[in-house]
Amino acid sequence: MRLLTPQEAATLPREALETHIVSLLRRCPGLLALRGAHAHLLRLRLPRLTAAFALSKLLASCASISDAAAASSSYARNLFDQIPDPTAFCYNSLIRALPAAGPVLAAYRRMLRAGSPRPNSFTLAFALKACAAALAPAEGRQLHAQAFRQGLESGAYVQTGLLNLYAKCEEVALARTVFDGMAGDRNLVAWSAMIGGYSRVGLVNEALGLFREMQAAGVEPDEITMVSVISACAKAGALDLGRWVHAYIDRKGITVDLELSTALIDMYAKCGMIERARRVFDGMVERDIKAWSAMIVGLAIHGLVEDALGFFSRMLELKVRPNNVTFVGVLSACAHSGLVDDGRRYWSTMQNLGIKPSMENYGCMVDLLCRSGLLDDAYSFVIGMPISPNSIIWRTLLVASKSSNRMDIVESASKRLLELEPLNPENYVLLSNLYASNSQWDRVSYMRKKMKDNNVTVVAGRSSIEINGYLHKFVVSDDSHPEIKEIRPVLREIADRVRRAGHKPWTAAVLHDVGEEEKEVALCEHSERLAIAYGLLKTRAPHVIRVVKNLRFCPDCHEVAKIISKSYNREIIVRDRVRFHKFMGGSCSCKDFW
DNA sequence: CTAGGGTTAG
Known part of the structure; x- marks a missing residue:
């Protein structure tokens, strides 16, 4: 688009200027572009009202840009502070651009303190979404109380915002309370959010039951609903159900888009039908990193190491940028077939790509070294980790040390494990079995005593x-x-x-x-x-x-x-x-x- | 300017 000169801007009516601003900002994919547009608008020396409009729109654009949240949110705060009389729209935009629940709540309180403008249902919906994304149910509850105080609790968007907040934070009972309170005006979004909530915590029968209720209520599911239903099946390993749901999707002509395809790949892989997973993958028109990762992880789960690594190189050739999850697939594939050297090479590939290893990635490397019998390497790797190893890593090390009869490593790893998680029954089951199989009965009874002292009861097998x-x-x-x-x-x-x-x-x-x-x-x-x-x-x-x-x-x-x-x-x-x-x-x- | 979706190690 052609940029205006200050002279042209001076002659244009306000509506035309606003149109110019809106279409200019539409073309700003990132923070840099947005700043460029900002500079251009400053050069135009807009009249006061139009300038305020521009700032508001700039602020609104911050929420949708893809740059690092931290950079764009501090930019958004700056913009906000330049607006003389921020409207509710400005507050809403600011809230949308903030990355974490804490700042969102702070902005919300600031709005309340200012007295005017009052928060509206948009404000709450945005703030609730932020809390849901940050998995911050405590902040969400405060907003829930606020919604009542502001008389906004009955708005459909506020209600689904609340429902989704609780569903995302795995507070299914609370989510259900909100859902039940919506009785009359449950729309597709509410149904989907509730089904997704059940699915997330693995309550498959509940998710499926609600899915049937939804149909009985005459609400037609869309592809978003089906993603939750399919991932419920994946979680439960419910293959027959998953296949039935897939057939239903086809029968209903529901679009199998990128996300639904990925969910299907995951479901078939986790239910043991890797060929079907692959067929879904092959049929996709576009594949992003999550689709590739789901496929690679699926192949790795099935021990199809060559395929997993083959898919990985194909992905790289297509210039799809891998992420931590992709490397979980790649590294665990290597671990499953003892490819230590390859695993190490992929590890440095990951670093070279500027991907900071996640806890899971470290875990994969520990597993890789352990399975190859390189216990000392594994141990020094764990000791040298820049982040504090979690309990899974210690347990991986423990199990391997036991098989290699490295009681020296068992000794120090178990100490660290119990320091880290003295209340996790899983650890006591693991350790006492480990000592029992090595006939160290004094250790076994020590473990029992420790459990009793800590009031730990064993988790039931389910x-x-x-x-x-x-x-x-x-x-x-x-x-x-x-x-x-x-x-x-x-x-x-x-x-x-x-x-x-x-x-x-x-x-x-x-x-x-x-x-x-x-x-x-x-x-x-x-x-x-x-x-x-x-x-x-x-x-x-x-x-x-x-x-x-x-x-x-x-x-x-x-x-x-x-x-x-x-x-x-x-x-x-x-x-x-x-x-x-x-x-x-x-x-x-x-x-x-x- | 609002709300619902997919991939993570033992």
């Missing part, structure tokens, strides 16, 4: 299985399932077969502090066995029994699943959260851990 589109959940020794009477005999038979197969009814040392005779009961009522029993009861071969388990350091569930598989001639896959041991060529089975 598993789920999908039957006919419904997810059945089981907890250790849980008899609340409506069909428990039919499940029990199957369980007993499983226990018999396990014993006949010569499997020692050994179980986690602290998980069940029980006598010998009770041990077998505890063993046969492990959650995954309950789930497998239910699967045997409800399905016939060749239906694959897929069970999802919550605990990673579960001592023998995969081994037992294998025995049951063989004995019943059924395919049984036990998956812990995302990893399929079936595809790992044994490299990741519990046997190696313990």
Whole structure:
């Protein structure tokens, strides 16, 4: 577009000048461009009112520019301070441009203190969105109270803003309260936000149930709704459901856009159908870094290392810039097949690309070194990390030190782990099992004592299985399932077969502090066995029994699943959260851990 | 000027 000269600007009417300002700012993708436009507008020596208009519009543009939030937000603050009588629109724009919940709340309070203008529903909607993005429910609650005080709580946008805030912060019950309060005017956005909230925390049946309710209420889903539904299936490993939902998407002619495709790739990969994931990926018209990353991570999960690395180079050739998540895929692929040198090379590639390693990236490197038996390298790598290692990293190191019988590393790593997380039951399960398998009984009882002293109780093992589109959940020794009477005999038979197969009814040392005779009961009522029993009861071969388990350091569930598989001639896959041991060529089975 | 979506290590 042609820029105006000051002489031209002086002769133009106000409307024309404002049009010029608006279309000029529309062309500003980043902070630099915006500053350029700002300088141009200053040169025009606009009349007072038009200048204020320009500043407001400049401020509004700050929210949508892509530059580092910090730089653009301080620029936005500067602009705001230059506006003599900021309107509500100005405050709203400022709030939109601020990066964190704290500053947003401060700006909101400043507006209240000024007395005028009053916040409107836009103000609250923006502020709530900022709190949701920053995962700051405390600040959000304050805004919730404010919404009441300002009489703005009934606005549709404020309500969905609140709903979404709670949903994003995983406060599902609060989100539901808001949702229930909306009864009459729930629109597609509200339904989607609520479904997304359930999906985020893994309440798949609730997400799916609400999805059905939504349809019954005559609200037609769009691609955004379906992303949440599909990712709920991915989280739960609900393959049949996921396929049904995919078919539904096709049947309804819902656009499978970039985000939905990515969700589908993730779902198929996490549910074990990597070929379908790949087909979705191949069918995409555009692929951004998240799509590539989902695909690469999916391939890595399945141990398809060459493919994962091949996709990575193809991605680089297409000039798509990798991010931390991409390198999680690449590095974990290397770790899964012992490619230490390649892993190290990718590590420096990452640094050369200016990507600051995330905790997960460090974790991948530790895992890579550990799996290759380079315990000393792994240990010095952990010690040399510029950020303080988290508990996952210490546990990775511990498990590997145990397999290599490096009790010296176990010693110091366990110390650090318990300092870091003295209240996490997972750590005690891990450590006491570790010492038990090394016959260090004094250590085992020390762990128990420490647990007791710290008032730590063990997390129950939880598993789920999908039957006919419904997810059945089981907890250790849980008899609340409506069909428990039919499940029990199957369980007993499983226990018999396990014993006949010569499997020692050994179980986690602290998980069940029980006598010998009770041990077998505890063993046969492990959650995954309950789930497998239910699967045997409800399905016939060749239906694959897929069970999802919550605990990673579960001592023998995969081994037992294998025995049951063989004995019943059924395919049984036990998956812990995302990893399929079936595809790992044994490299990741519990046997190696313990 | 408002609200809902996808990828992360053990």
